[in-house]
Amino acid sequence: MNTLTMAKNEIFPMRKPKKWQTLLVREKNIKIMRWIRFRDRNLRKKFSILNHQNLLGASITFGSATMMIIGAGLYIEGMIPAWLAIVSNAIFASLLHEIEHDTIHNLYFKDNEKIQDILFWIVWIFRGNTVSPWYRRMIHTLHHKVSGNKEDIEERLIGNGMKIGILRLFAMIDGNISAILNFRKLAKEAPKFKKKEIVKESWPWLVVFYTLWYNFLGLNLIHYGNLILGSPISIPYPAILESVRTFLNTIAVIYMIPNWIRQSSIQIISSNMHYYGDVKNINHQTQVLNAWFLAPLHLFCFNFGSTHTIHHFVVNQPFYLRQMVTPYVHPAMKRYGIRFNDFESMFRANRYYAAKSQAG
Numbered sequence: 001m002n003t004l005t006m007a008k009n010e011i012f013p014m015r016k017p018k019k020w021q022t023l024l025v026r027e028k029n030i031k032i033m034r035w036i037r038f039r040d041r042n043l044r045k046k047f048s049i050l051n052h053q054n055l056l057g058a059s060i061t062f063g064s065a066t067m068m069i070i071g072a073g074l075y076i077e078g079m080i081p082a083w084l085a086i087v088s089n090a091i092f093a094s095l096l097h098e099i100e101h102d103t104i105h106n107l108y109f110k111d112n113e114k115i116q117d118i119l120f121w122i123v124w125i126f127r128g129n130t131v132s133p134w135y136r137r138m139i140h141t142l143h144h145k146v147s148g149n150k151e152d153i154e155e156r157l158i159g160n161g162m163k164i165g166i167l168r169l170f171a172m173i174d175g176n177i178s179a180i181l182n183f184r185k186l187a188k189e190a191p192k193f194k195k196k197e198i199v200k201e202s203w204p205w206l207v208v209f210y211t212l213w214y215n216f217l218g219l220n221l222i223h224y225g226n227l228i229l230g231s232p233i234s235i236p237y238p239a240i241l242e243s244v245r246t247f248l249n250t251i252a253v254i255y256m257i258p259n260w261i262r263q264s265s266i267q268i269i270s271s272n273m274h275y276y277g278d279v280k281n282i283n284h285q286t287q288v289l290n291a292w293f294l295a296p297l298h299l300f301c302f303n304f305g306s307t308h309t310i311h312h313f314v315v316n317q318p319f320y321l322r323q324m325v326t327p328y329v330h331p332a333m334k335r336y337g338i339r340f341n342d343f344e345s346m347f348r349a350n351r352y353y354a355a356k357s358q359a360g
């Protein structure tokens, strides 16, 4: 100890560490879990409707699907503008995404596989740009077991662990580009990943969705590209092509763009909030991403970055309850060492520690 430090210690005697600062990681994790469960219990007592979980799950599913149909109808009838149909359908589709996730964890209709299958079909049809919910059940359950490791198919498929850059960006916003970039590595490193299986499990909705999506992008690229370049293709388009483009544009507003926005929002958040490569315990699996400027993304993924860490600690909580306990649980998470808004991790390909300071 040098003289300066000694002098400092005489003026400001070393403070005794707070009790929570000396806890072991395992003890801190248990404290966080207890906080979540405590707040969960209190809320369930206070609002008895929360105990009717099946009813809530079914109502949100049918309600959101109906609202998407109404949004589509109003837009087709010319009663609402395109942007409103897109925003509204993206939000309702994001609720369906949460329902899929909760049903994967058996939080609705636990003992009734048939009803779960109905819920799965609805959430898949209304959000076509995903693998089938039955396949996702396998990769998501695996995600909870091996989060942050090479075997974590679900997160690696959306770019988690990749270097920051243009390829990573495309992996986060386009499932097919991600497939091209990641399938081979996954087949080698994740024993549960079978290329044939995921292709089979994408049929039919993912295939239908992407066929429509790329035709929509392609035809509009030709159309607007031609206009911008001063119409070098002077021959008028065949009428059939133009009516296909108009049809696809309508489907895009009510279905494809909302789902692309929803999916990109959750994938950008999820892919960056999960740590990858040096994850040893639950405390290091995720960070909380709740910076104010992420609000536009959070609008379309039910505040995922803010609440998903809670889900890693306590799995059996429906999404709305996870959101409700958030304000109470975040202070405890901060105290027990969960990182908040660690944007630097994006430059470390989602590693928890900088490469040199493993002990961190």
Ligand SMILES: [Zn+2]
Binding pocket: 101, 105, 140, 144, 311, 315
């Ligand atoms: Zn989960």
Ligand SMILES: [Zn+2]
Binding pocket: 143, 147, 274, 308, 312
């Ligand atoms: Zn996760």
